[in-house]
Amino acid sequence: xxxxxxxxxxxxxxxxxxxxxxxxxxxxxxxxxxxxxxxxxxxxxxxxxxxxxxxxxxxxxxxxxxxxxxxxxxxxxxxxxxxxxxxxxxxxxxxxxxxxxxxxxxxxxxxxxxxxxxxxxxxxxxxxxxxxxxxxxxxxxxxxxxxxxxxxxxxxxxxxxxxxxxxxxxxxxxxxxxxxxxxxxxxxxxxxxxxxxxxxxxxxxxxxxxxxxxxxxxxxxxxxxxxxxxxxxxxxxxxxxxxxxxxxxxxxxxxxxxxxxxxxxxxxxxxxxxxxxxxxxxxxxxxxxxxxxxxxxxxxxxxxxxxxxxxxxxxxxxxxxxxxxxxxxxxxxxxxxxxxxxxxxxxxxxxxxxxxxxxxxxxxxxxxxxxxxxxxxxxxxxxxxxxxxxxxxxxxxxx
Ligand code: NG1
Numbered sequence: 001x002x003x004x005x006x007x008x009x010x011x012x013x014x015x016x017x018x019x020x021x022x023x024x025x026x027x028x029x030x031x032x033x034x035x036x037x038x039x040x041x042x043x044x045x046x047x048x049x050x051x052x053x054x055x056x057x058x059x060x061x062x063x064x065x066x067x068x069x070x071x072x073x074x075x076x077x078x079x080x081x082x083x084x085x086x087x088x089x090x091x092x093x094x095x096x097x098x099x100x101x102x103x104x105x106x107x108x109x110x111x112x113x114x115x116x117x118x119x120x121x122x123x124x125x126x127x128x129x130x131x132x133x134x135x136x137x138x139x140x141x142x143x144x145x146x147x148x149x150x151x152x153x154x155x156x157x158x159x160x161x162x163x164x165x166x167x168x169x170x171x172x173x174x175x176x177x178x179x180x181x182x183x184x185x186x187x188x189x190x191x192x193x194x195x196x197x198x199x200x201x202x203x204x205x206x207x208x209x210x211x212x213x214x215x216x217x218x219x220x221x222x223x224x225x226x227x228x229x230x231x232x233x234x235x236x237x238x239x240x241x242x243x244x245x246x247x248x249x250x251x252x253x254x255x256x257x258x259x260x261x262x263x264x265x266x267x268x269x270x271x272x273x274x275x276x277x278x279x280x281x282x283x284x285x286x287x288x289x290x291x292x293x294x295x296x297x298x299x300x301x302x303x304x305x306x307x308x309x310x311x312x313x314x315x316x317x318x319x320x321x322x323x324x325x326x327x328x329x330x331x332x333x334x335x336x337x338x339x340x341x342x343x344x345x346x347x348x349x350x351x352x353x354x355x356x357x358x359x360x361x362x363x364x365x366x367x368x369x370x371x372x373x374x375x376x377x378x379x380x381x382x383x384x385x386x387x388x389x390x391x392x393x394x395x396x397x398x399x
Pocket of ligand 1: 138140142
């Protein structure tokens with residue numbers, strides 16, 4: 001049964017009628033430009049064919065009379081768990097009975113909070129949602145939840161804003177409500193995705209272009225099955241190190257406002273000013289921005305060998321300099337890089353567990369996936385999930 005069909009059934013059981021609407025928002029994979037979105041760099045994600053779905057209707061009319069107390073009732077089908085919140089209980093992250101809001105509900109509640117702050121109506125709703133984006137796997141399950149609720153409230157609130165603006169509000173929810181100081185990449189990819197296209201985003205100007213995925217290449221996602229936990233502290237530490245590097249480099253490079261402004265050559269000249277750990281973190285970012293600047297010409301000229309080499313270099317840098325890999329991700333990338341047809345393989349997303357992204361010759365992708373699963377399993381004893389992934393459209397209502 002598809003997720004929308006099963007959500008419709010669950011909605012009927014819980015709320016006694018069919019949902020008025022169903023919306024979908026995809027997860028994403030990122031090919032190049034990792035941990036650079038919060039350094040004003042360039043990223044190259046694609047929305048994927050895994051998504052979060054929500055079946056929803058406006059809350060019952062008697063409830064909606066008092067706006068600040070009108071209750072949104074959510075059922076998380078993946079957890080068999082309910083949460084209730086209203087504008088009045090948002091700030092305290094509690095439910096109307098005073099109990100704490102479960103953490104999974106922080107993402108929708110954060111979205112309501114960010115929309116309300118922006119003066120956009122987020123009327124009370126009843127909803128059931130579910131996702132086939134694996135959680136904590138670097139495929140942006142959190143952004144897909146934020147974007148699917150953004151689309152739902154856009155429908156119920158009767159307003160309309162450009163997808164990029166919805167993405168920015170999702171980022172605000174994650175930064176200020178959930179407490180992860182993430183960049184714009186995930187929400188952007190989920191909101192603005194296009195079928196069979198990669199998205200090249202300048203995270204400073206927020207201008208972007210859709211780039212066709214080369215015809216002879218497939219994106220293969222390989223899930224180590226290792227889930228990252230409690231990593232928001234590590235993530236925020238990396239971001240702080242980047243900000244510290246900018247502050248210290250300003251002594252020699254007064255014009256810079258982010259690591260994106262520092263060339264590899266200038267960095268090499270002045271990096272001795274930085275404490276060892278800060279230097280490693282900043283070097284990853286400066287070199288990764290340099291790699292991601294090369295992406296479009298390489299894709300346009302079909303130079304997948306060189307593009308893949310940049311992906312491999314990115315993995316080594318995330319492992320050795322940014323230190324966000326883990327042994328299982330290293331095995332998955334190393335095994336892949338040696339297989340026939342593989343242009344490049346690296347961890348995708350924040351790291352600390354989750355998935356690798358592989359760029360593979362299309363006619364070898366099936367064999368690649370099988371050999372990678374076997375190689376990973378024989379080294380780790382873990383049974384990975386590996387799938388050939390299609391770039392998909394961004395968040396929206398389903399007909
Ligand atoms: P994932 O792996 O989806 O958590 C995180 C950040 C992104 C970006 C990447 C690293 C969140 C929600 N998103 O992605 O903004 O910085 O890491 O490139 O934390």
